[in-house]
Amino acid sequence: MLAVTLADLLYRARQFLIAILGTGLVFGLALLLSGLANGFTVEINQTVAGFGADTFVMAGSSAGRITAFVAFPQSEVLAVRHDPGVSDAAPLLLVPSLVAQTTKGTSTVVLAGVREGALGAPSPISGHALAGPGQAVVDDRLHVALNSVIAFGHHAFTVVGLVSDRSLLGGVPVVYVPLADAQALAVGGRPIVTAVLATGRPTTVPPGLRPYTTEEVQASSVQQLSGPIKSIKNTQWLMWVVAAVIVAALLYVAALERRRDFAVLKALGSSSAALFGSLLLEAVIVALVASAFAEVASNLLTPIMSQPVDIPGLAYATLPLIAVVVGALASLVALRRATGADPAAAFS
Amino acid sequence: MTVLTGPAADTGATLDVRDLTVEFNSGGYLVRPLERLGFNAGDGELVVLLGPSGCGKTTLLSCLAGLLTPTSGHIDFGGVDVTGLRGSDLGAYRRSTVGVVFQAFNLIPSLSARGNVVVPLRLAGVGRTEARQRAEALLERVGLEGRAHHRPGQLSGGQQQRVAIARALVHDPPLVVADEPTAHLDYIQVEGILRLVRQLATAGRMVVVATHDDRVTNIADRVVELTPHFADADRAPVEVRLAEGDMLFEQGDRGDLVYQVTEGQMEIFRVLADGGHETLTEVGPGQYFGELGPLLNLPRSASARARRPSVLVGYTVREFRKLFPHGLVAADELNAG
Numbered sequence: 001m002l003a004v005t006l007a008d009l010l011y012r013a014r015q016f017l018i019a020i021l022g023t024g025l026v027f028g029l030a031l032l033l034s035g036l037a038n039g040f041t042v043e044i045n046q047t048v049a050g051f052g053a054d055t056f057v058m059a060g061s062s063a064g065r066i067t068a069f070v071a072f073p074q075s076e077v078l079a080v081r082h083d084p085g086v087s088d089a090a091p092l093l094l095v096p097s098l099v100a101q102t103t104k105g106t107s108t109v110v111l112a113g114v115r116e117g118a119l120g121a122p123s124p125i126s127g128h129a130l131a132g133p134g135q136a137v138v139d140d141r142l143h144v145a146l147n148s149v150i151a152f153g154h155h156a157f158t159v160v161g162l163v164s165d166r167s168l169l170g171g172v173p174v175v176y177v178p179l180a181d182a183q184a185l186a187v188g189g190r191p192i193v194t195a196v197l198a199t200g201r202p203t204t205v206p207p208g209l210r211p212y213t214t215e216e217v218q219a220s221s222v223q224q225l226s227g228p229i230k231s232i233k234n235t236q237w238l239m240w241v242v243a244a245v246i247v248a249a250l251l252y253v254a255a256l257e258r259r260r261d262f263a264v265l266k267a268l269g270s271s272s273a274a275l276f277g278s279l280l281l282e283a284v285i286v287a288l289v290a291s292a293f294a295e296v297a298s299n300l301l302t303p304i305m306s307q308p309v310d311i312p313g314l315a316y317a318t319l320p321l322i323a324v325v326v327g328a329l330a331s332l333v334a335l336r337r338a339t340g341a342d343p344a345a346a347f348s
Numbered sequence: 349m350t351v352l353t354g355p356a357a358d359t360g361a362t363l364d365v366r367d368l369t370v371e372f373n374s375g376g377y378l379v380r381p382l383e384r385l386g387f388n389a390g391d392g393e394l395v396v397l398l399g400p401s402g403c404g405k406t407t408l409l410s411c412l413a414g415l416l417t418p419t420s421g422h423i424d425f426g427g428v429d430v431t432g433l434r435g436s437d438l439g440a441y442r443r444s445t446v447g448v449v450f451q452a453f454n455l456i457p458s459l460s461a462r463g464n465v466v467v468p469l470r471l472a473g474v475g476r477t478e479a480r481q482r483a484e485a486l487l488e489r490v491g492l493e494g495r496a497h498h499r500p501g502q503l504s505g506g507q508q509q510r511v512a513i514a515r516a517l518v519h520d521p522p523l524v525v526a527d528e529p530t531a532h533l534d535y536i537q538v539e540g541i542l543r544l545v546r547q548l549a550t551a552g553r554m555v556v557v558a559t560h561d562d563r564v565t566n567i568a569d570r571v572v573e574l575t576p577h578f579a580d581a582d583r584a585p586v587e588v589r590l591a592e593g594d595m596l597f598e599q600g601d602r603g604d605l606v607y608q609v610t611e612g613q614m615e616i617f618r619v620l621a622d623g624g625h626e627t628l629t630e631v632g633p634g635q636y637f638g639e640l641g642p643l644l645n646l647p648r649s650a651s652a653r654a655r656r657p658s659v660l661v662g663y664t665v666r667e668f669r670k671l672f673p674h675g676l677v678a679a680d681e682l683n684a685g
Contacts, residue, residue: 003463004458011458012458260454267450268467346415347451
């Protein structure tokens with residue numbers, strides 16, 4: 001029956017190609033969705049890790065979420081720095097949503113005020129680090145050039161360095177400026193911060209504050225996005241269902257067209273199981289080829305997404321397995337056609 | 349049923365059909381294309397099943413090929429009770445004992461000529477190389493060695509029929525059944541196919557051909573006519589008297605008379621597959637019924653029963669035509685009346 005199956009695939013190549021394209025696109029979208037969901041996590045992990053701290057001392061009411069705007073006096077930094085468990089400490093003022101004017105137009109950015117040359121200051125991949133007031137290091141997602149100007153109202157900054165993979169809240173780029181500049185433009189110059197970055201683990205912290213490890217900050221910040229991530233993953237499941245429906249529709253039409261073939265094959269001695277196996281094999285082949293097409297298509301489609309997309313390697317590895325399951329389930333729709341074929345109908 | 353015997357049968361597998369009856373549900377109605385059919389044939393014979401459409405030829409072939417289980421009766425081929433086979437034994441019979449040539453060829457369109465011929469062997473578990481070699485040898489035997497790689501859509505009707513015959517022969521079955529092998533062919537192709545069919549019937553192989561073309565009987569060793577010929581029957585009209593509730597004839601019966609009601613009333617009804625019945629019409633004095641079966645050599649399509657004590661006259665087809673020389677139109681006008 002293998003030869004019969006492969007011959008039928010070739011005979012109906014155009015029909016199967018259309019189904020492969022459709023199913024492949026759906027698989028590709030599902031991969032993209034898994035990348036989007038994973039992208040939220042990867043984005044947060046990279047950006048939080050990028051501050052280079054072992055511990056984030058933050059207000060207890062922030063629950064350790066990096067974007068929680070719960071500020072406290074900058075003077076608390078000294079207490080943390082002098083703790084015997086800490087070797088270095090620096091302030092961080094993170095403002096989750098500000099509107100900036102760039103050469104590309106208006107953009108929403110996350111503003112990170114850091115001490116120049118201290119813990120938390122970014123290391124650019126091009127240009128140079130922050131060296132004084134009026135300077136900014138921005139994520140390349142903002143698509144601005146070195147030495148261009150980024151302005152927050154009447155506060156203007158020169159872009160002196162570019163970093164990569166520094167964004168939060170689903171692709172909102174981070175703009176790093178000197179702490180004093182951030183305090184001036186965001187909180188009217190008040191000496192407040194939202195976190196103390198520390199190397200080591202403090203033995204005690206000032207009242208109202210709590211120490212969080214990098215991992216705790218990452219996990220808590222990701223948990224904040226659990227709703228959107230769950231929605232994306234649910235949509236991903238729907239994509240598998242749509243893929244199964246496409247393959248099932250193809251199989252059903254093929255089974256209808258092959259009714260007489262099934263009757264003839266049964267008359268020649270084929271079993272119902274062998275006929276169903278032929279349809280099952282066709283469905284699995286279509287789904288597997290579609291999955292290969294999807295892995296290419298998803299990489300081609302990733303650049304059009306404005307949010308970070310990080311398709312996990314496991315998704316690529318499991319896609320063929322999912323394709324086999326999708327194909328197998330889809331073939332059930334044609335089960336009755338194959339097993340119910342009456343060999344006597346070959347005479348009619 | 350008429351059976352013409354031919355030359356004495358040789359040794360080898362013989363075919364014995366006894367009291368074969370097939371009933372099935374057709375659109376809710378009970379249809380009985382075969383009723384208590386019986387005949388036999390010997391090894392090496394070319395048996396022709398002759399009859400018009402609807403007389404049960406294809407049904408009989410389906411039973412011989414193990415594709416249809418009859419309602420009752422027996423088929424014995426080469427000592428094997430075909431009607432008693434089930435499951436894997438039935439599958440083995442289909443794969444190894446019988447080769448089938450279907451009407452309209454029924455080749456798998458996605459397979460080449462060679463691919464189609466290989467299928468029965470591969471289903472029987474023959475290895476790929478051996479199956480291919482045997483297929484090519486058979487295609488050469490039927491004159492298609494240059495067409496092995498062509499798909500059915502690229503072959504003429506005659507060539508497709510040759511591929512179908514090669515497929516039926518490739519596993520060397522002792523019984524080959526062919527359904528209307530000359531249908532859809534021009535006269536040149538018909539000659540070639542009939543020559544081939546005649547050659548197939550040799551010692552060790554019986555060929556059973558179903559056809560409505562009575563020219564094929566000229567090459568047959570044995571002819572089984574599935575319908576009697578009523579058109580030539582010639583006898584005087586016969587009077588029939590029925591009491592209320594008496595059956596005149598039943599659905600599926602073979603009859604040679606057309607009836608006209610002289611007195612009383614007859615109910616014409618159909619028996620349904622679930623055992624119920626559906627009244628079609630009632631006929632009274634001066635009206636006729638039951639003409640199509642005898643005219644077309646078909647079984648009675650309905651039953652007739654007396655509603656009241658009735659007197660009818662039964663006419664043969666010849667006598668009925670004398671009554672209505674202008675055909676059924678005149679007769680229908682009488683019934684409409």
